[in-house]
Amino acid sequence: MSDLMGRDQVVQTARSIAAVQQSDGGIPWPEGHVDAWNHVECLMAMSVAGLTGPVRRGYDWLVRTQRADGSWPMKLVGGEAVEHGGESNHAAYVAVGVWHELLVTGDEDFARGMWPVVRSALDFVVGLQTVRGEIAWERAADGKPAAYALLTGCASIYQGLRSGVLLGERLGDPQPDWELAADDLGHVLAAHPEAFADKSRFSMDWYYPILGGAVRGPAAQARLAEEWETFVEPGLGIRCVSDQPWVTGAESCELVLALDAMGERDRALKLFADMQHLRHEDGSYWTGWQFVNEKWFPHERSAYTAAAVVLAADALTGHTAAAGVFRDAGAYVTDRPTAACGCSHARSRT
Structure with a gap:
């Protein structure tokens, strides 16, 4: 393990996630609700640390709470939906989690058991794709798709689709429609910022x-250089939003993962070291630090922040067979135009 974060520290941080897991298997935000995306991120981190029991209880939670259309409620409290829309990026991330778990454990029986869940989830996601290629951010409770797409959400969905394709191939059930959907989405992400709602003040839209x-x-490389000074606070981490003096641990560690995926190891190691001021003595992590007022903001320690730290540590140290799961997500970049994106060399999907 790296001297930045030893194996014992990784396990301690993962155990801080397990400590907040609810009796039904859900892993909540500090205010108490559970959503599928953050839940999966936490399961991935606990898997890195070998906490198989809590991880599998968490996947059981996903099985129980998935709806007939393949989605999960946007927010659940005590196992009951309190926001009923289904977010596309929440559903897609389950594929990343199951693929990650298979890489870590080699447990193909587990993956086969989760395959119907993944297949239904990604079919829900692809059902929200526009002709141009972006994917609407949600399907509302009344069944209507949202009128716009989110860049960060679609970037995460891209990884979900690629993970689902790999999983299907591994299990002998190929899904070429998902591969086409990923190709179209990847081109729009790379070449058509106008396809997405403007959330550019958020650092996630920059690196996702x-x-x-x-x-x-x-x-x-060009994308990182363009906004590096806007978002990166040397010695502290990165801002959540460009116009607020607030660095956050999860975003910092996601940028670590992005840097590692690009082969920028030195910058990844430096940023990972810089954000360690957010670590609590019990191994959990403060969500963020307001560096003008010099206060924790919000005044909470979040499981999803701890999860991002553990996944970044694994990427940097190569401890598990899933250490490259974010690095490898870029192995299939095609940047092929769609029939409706407006590029002069657009291809037909037929």
């Missing part, structure tokens, strides 16, 4: 196309 795998190589 790299993290999810849709943008790599020189385009990724």
